[in-house]
Amino acid sequence: MKCSVVRIPTGSPGDVSALRAAVEDGSIDPRDVVAVLGKTEGNGCVNDFTRGYAVRVLSDFFASRIGEDASRISYVMSGGTEGVLSPHLTVISRKSGAAAGAPATGAKSLAIGVRHTRDFLPEEIGRTAQIEAVADAVREAIAEAGIASAADVHFVQIKCPLLTTDAVREAKARGVQVATEDTYKSMGxxxxxxxxxxAAALGEIDGAALTDEDVCHAWEKYSEVASTSAGSELSCCEVIVFGNSAESEGPFFIDHGVMKDAIDGDALRRLLDAHPGAELVQVLAKAEADPDGVVRGRRHTMLNDSDINHTRHARAVVGGVLAYVSGDPMIYVSGGAEHQGPAGGGSVAAIFKRTE
Structure with missing residues (x-):
């Protein structure tokens, strides 16, 4: 396997001009693309249709290049580019088998695994049925990537569904109860x-002991590498596992850390310091407002703002902090870090390219 990552700026959720240029100059081969992560400039909430619009435009673009084979590509669009965050796409490619070229040398390089769960019923969203299905998909993606150990998994990106009023009404008509009738809360x-x-798939927690009540309550249970983003544009979960494998070759690799709170830029700085000879390609991170309403002992008002959702505040803060540390605002920062790092903190990963 040989994986690569290319960042593409966008002028709007429907802009593929820079992507088209990258394909035409050979920087990206559409036949090798397995996933696209995007930051779109909507509100990142239930009614953020920039996500679905971007997915449709990207689907049409790749279909025009590779036909029906484009249906295998996973599109993860994260809405919200508050503050200095710059809208963009992160295009992930993977060559396998003979197409990858020279065999792996034993050094661990970036490896990618992609899987989808089944579609979920409304009453399964936010409950153990979703937990179990995602855990299975993560395990399958790890195996597909040829990643030998959970310690070599550094980022697990998951795009997941949410509840709409139509879905809630449909469930009621069948006489079943959903986890919440608040569509925004369903995202969390x-x-x-x-x-x-x-976390269960990676052995970070005991999956067999989890209950419905643990979701968004048992904050001591979390993954250090998970990044999840909810949207109305899908009914299943799309899972993309990023790790390093001796079965993969090429100059790209990934590492991760954990932000203890929204202003913990040192978590990324430590990653940069650990790989001084490598080029930083992309930063992937989660952003969250501390549920206790404080950051390092100081009260914040993110949870009390009735005009702007707290996830939007958190994205702006974390985006600014990590853009400063990395020196680039075109990074992937997603809001809402429930069980993704410690409460009030979040997972952070960096993709590097060896220069020697």
């Missing part, structure tokens, strides 16, 4: 259940 529950699924 879905993100949290997905993150717990990743």
């Amino acid at each position: 529950l879905s993100r949290g259940a997905s993150a717990l699924g990743a």
Whole structure:
């Protein structure tokens, strides 16, 4: 396997001009693309249709290049580019088998695994059924990537569904109860259940002991590498596992850390210091407002703002901190870090390229 990562700036959720240029100059081969992570400039909430719009435009673009084979590509669009965050796409490619070229040398390089869960019923979202399905998909993606150990998994990106009013009404008509009738709250529950699924698959927590009540309550249970993002544009969970493997070759590799709170830029700085001879390619991170309403003993008002959702505040803060540390605002920062790092903190990963 040989994986690569290319960042592409966008002028709007429907802009593929820079992507088209990268394909035409040979920087990206559409036949090798397995996933696209995007930051779109919507509100990142239930009614953020920039995500679905971007997915549709990207699907049409790749279909025009590789036909029906484009349906295998996973599109993870994260809405919200508050503050200095710059809208963009992160295009992930993978060559396998003979197409990868020279065999791996034994050094661990970036490896990618992609899987989808089944579609979920409304009453399963935010509950153990979602946790279990995600855990299975993560395990399958790890195996597909040829990653030998959970210690070599450094980021698990999951795009998950949410509850809409139509879905809630449909469930009621069948006489079943959903986890919540608050569509915005359902985003957090879905993100949290997905993150717990990743944690269970990686052995970070005891998956067999999890209950519905743990989701968005048992904050001591979390994954250090999960990143989950909810949207109305899908009914399943799309799982992308990033890790390093001796079966993979090429100059790219990934490492991760954990932000203890929203201003913990040192978590990324330590990653940069650990790899001084490598080029930073992309930063992937989660952002969260501390549920106790404090950051390092100081009160914040993110949870009390009735005009702007706390996830939007958190994205702006974490995006600014990590953009300063990395020197680049075109980074992937997703809001809502339920069970994705310690309460009030979040997972952070960096993709590097060897220069020697």
